[in-house]
Amino acid sequence: MSKVVDYFLKYVAFDTQSAEDAGTVPSTQKQFALAKLLSEQLKNIGVKDVSMSEHGYVYGTIPANGDYNCQTVGFLAHMDTSPDCPDENVRPQLVKHYDGKDITLNKALGVKMTTKMFPFLKNYVGQDLITTDGTTLLGADDKAGIAEIMTMAETLLTHPEIPHGTIKIAFTPDEEVGHGVDFFDVPGWGADVAYTVDGGAWGEMEYETFNAASMKVTIHGSNIHPGSAKNKMKNSILIGLEFQSMLPENEKPQYTEKYEGFFHLNHIGGNVENTTLHYIVRDHDMTRFEERKALGKKIGEFLNAKYGEGTVEVEIADTYYNMAEKIRPHMYLMDVAAEAFKELGIETPAINPVRGGTDGSRLSYMGLPCPNLCTGGHNYHGKYEFICIQSMEKTVELLLKIAEKFTKVEKQA
Numbered sequence: 001m002s003k004v005v006d007y008f009l010k011y012v013a014f015d016t017q018s019a020e021d022a023g024t025v026p027s028t029q030k031q032f033a034l035a036k037l038l039s040e041q042l043k044n045i046g047v048k049d050v051s052m053s054e055h056g057y058v059y060g061t062i063p064a065n066g067d068y069n070c071q072t073v074g075f076l077a078h079m080d081t082s083p084d085c086p087d088e089n090v091r092p093q094l095v096k097h098y099d100g101k102d103i104t105l106n107k108a109l110g111v112k113m114t115t116k117m118f119p120f121l122k123n124y125v126g127q128d129l130i131t132t133d134g135t136t137l138l139g140a141d142d143k144a145g146i147a148e149i150m151t152m153a154e155t156l157l158t159h160p161e162i163p164h165g166t167i168k169i170a171f172t173p174d175e176e177v178g179h180g181v182d183f184f185d186v187p188g189w190g191a192d193v194a195y196t197v198d199g200g201a202w203g204e205m206e207y208e209t210f211n212a213a214s215m216k217v218t219i220h221g222s223n224i225h226p227g228s229a230k231n232k233m234k235n236s237i238l239i240g241l242e243f244q245s246m247l248p249e250n251e252k253p254q255y256t257e258k259y260e261g262f263f264h265l266n267h268i269g270g271n272v273e274n275t276t277l278h279y280i281v282r283d284h285d286m287t288r289f290e291e292r293k294a295l296g297k298k299i300g301e302f303l304n305a306k307y308g309e310g311t312v313e314v315e316i317a318d319t320y321y322n323m324a325e326k327i328r329p330h331m332y333l334m335d336v337a338a339e340a341f342k343e344l345g346i347e348t349p350a351i352n353p354v355r356g357g358t359d360g361s362r363l364s365y366m367g368l369p370c371p372n373l374c375t376g377g378h379n380y381h382g383k384y385e386f387i388c389i390q391s392m393e394k395t396v397e398l399l400l401k402i403a404e405k406f407t408k409v410e411k412q413a
Contacts, residue, residue, distance in 0.1 A: 003154065004392045007147035008130070009092060010037075012139040017087040018080035018177045025182050026056045026080070026173035034079050038171050041150060046157040047169065055173065055183040061190070062153055062167040065160050068407045074168035074191030075152070075399060076359055076370070077145030077198060078175035081137060082381040091133040100125040105383065106134030113384050120201075120378070128389040138385040140377035144392055145197035146171055148375060152399040164403040168194070172359055178212075178319045180359040186366050192411070193333055196360040197399065199374040202391035203346045205337050207327040207371040208353040209361045210261070211289040212319040215279040215296050217243055219312050223272040234307060236275040240268065243277065243312065246299045259284050259353055261292060284322055284353055320357045323371075326364035333371050336409065340401035344394060373398065 014034040019027040026032065035056045042050045047060040056079070064070075081087040095103060100122055105111040111134030115121050132138045149169055156162055168191040172180045175198075199206060221236030247263045256262045261283030268277045281296070283289040293316050300314035327333065334351070341349045360370030376391025378384075 002389070002393055004147050004151040004396050005130075005389055007150050008140075008144055008387075008392065011143040011146055012090045012092060015088045015090075016080050016139075017083055018174045020083055020177050022177075025179050027177055027179065028080075031056050031079055031173045035171065035173070038079070038146065038150070042153070042169065045150075045154045047153055053183065053185070057173070057184060058171040059185070059189055060153075060169040062156055062164070062169065064165045066163055066165075066407065068163075068165045069411055070165040070407050071192040071409045071411050072166045072168060072190060073403065073406045073409075074170060074189065074194030074368075075149045076170045076172060076194055076196045076363075077149055078142045078172045078180055078359060079146065080173050080176050080180075081139050081141065081143075082176045084381045085137040085383060086135070087137055087139060090136045090139055092138065093131045093133055095129040095131060098124050098127055098129050103129075103131060105131055109134055111135075111383065113386070118379065118384065124388055129386050130389065131386040132383050134383050137380070137382055138377075138387065140375060140385055140387040141380035142175070142198045142375065144375040144377050144387050144395075148197055148392060148395045148399060151396045152403065155396070155400060156403065162400060162404060163407050165407050166190075167403055175359050178214075178357075181362045181366065184359075184363065184366070186363065186368050191368060193330065194360070194363065194368055194370045195333070195337070195402070196358045196370055196372045197375055197395070198358045198360075199354075199372050200377060200380075201350075202374055202376050202388070202394050203341065204350045204352065204374040205334065205341075205371060206352060206354045207331075207334055208284060208324040209320065209322050209357045210282040210284055210353075210355065211286055211321050212357055212361075213281040213289070213293055214317050214319060215263075215281050215293070216315045217277040217279070217296070217300070217312065218315070219243070219270070219275045219277075220310060221273050221275070233272070234311070235272050236270055237272060239303060239307060239311065240270065240275040240277050243299055243303060246302070247295070257355075261285070261288055263292065263296075281316070282355075286322065320361040321365060323358075323361045323364035327369055327371055330369040332409065333369060336402060336405050337371070337373060337398075340398050340405060343401060344397055
């Protein structure tokens with residue numbers, strides 16, 4: 001196995017699942033275990049100024065190996081995994097020289113990853129894949145990014161002939177629950193610009209993300225014995241269903257792609273007396289994003305007029321914004337990455353809008369322009385997650401190329 005795979009397999013053994021609405025950063029204490037390991041590894045390979053903050057952020061510096069008047073570039077990846085799927089007892093499976101057929105993940109449970117559902121599997125014929133065992137996610141999002149950055153760092157420190165300026169490294173908690181940079185020390189870290197290594201297939205990079213908000217709808221009903229409920233009962237569950245029915249039917253994740261936004265109901269719970277619906281609201285266009293939030297409020301007002309004031313509460317909180325606005329003045333970041341891709345055989349990198357967000361979304365608005373690079377993974381947040389070993393190895397080469405190319409990117413006044 002290559003070094004990047006060794007690192008990756010070690011990291012996925014850690015359960016680092018984050019949690020919604022925990023009120024702390026990190027949201028789960030178990031993320032500290034991986035953070036401590038990463039701190040030790042960075043020190044062991046010779047990274048300087050390694051530290052771990054009280055919130056679990058891991059920082060480090062690779063000093064320049066020449067006298068370059070260049071920008072300081074950073075590379076980031078996140079340690080946590082999604083709350084959407086279990087991350088305990090991950091059992092990676094190696095598929096060597098993939099033959100292009102359906103992959104049985106778990107024979108006992110009848111879990112298969114089929115080429116009908118995932119036709120892009122055919123792109124990996126002859127290559128080596130790491131999959132789940134069909135009971136957990138894999139953790140390539142974003143432990144692959146961590147492994148690739150760690151391998152890049154070790155390579156630079158053991159190969160002084162590769163020219164590079166000062167490079168900053170950071171690993172963050174809680175990206176999956178929207179709090180990945182709540183306490184990130186941008187000035188203290190010291191990078192001028194950065195890249196998150198948190199994307200998908202080899203050859204992809206992104207600089208556009210959704211504008212994102214959470215929408216919590218709380219409905220207060222009135223429970224009366226059904227035998228005497230006429231003109232008295234106010235069933236909060238049914239009012240919740242009514243709220244959902246008033247959102248556009250075709251603007252759900254399963255019906256949208258590319259630049260199309262959506263309302264996603266990802267949790268509902270309650271009874272006749274009280275019901276709560278949790279949504280995420282997404283759109284790349286800021287005007288449409290504001291219209292979506294306004295629609296949620298308007299539906300709440302309509303239902304309050306129908307069922308009585310105070311029946312429906314709609315709470316909306318912005319999570320992050322489309323980083324394209326902050327990246328566009330610094331498109332040389334995309335140009336440098338594109339040149340690196342070209343030297344590695346990708347003539348035209350795939351540049352698509354991220355249908356989600358990255359730590360770079362918020363970092364870009366915190367004064368650190370931060371587009372996103374691929375890791376080589378697919379099918380994140382679920383049991384069909386997998387990653388291609390050759391893509392991981394190529395991504396390490398990409399990071400090394402970018403680090404070298406930044407020796408020519410002059411520091412701005």
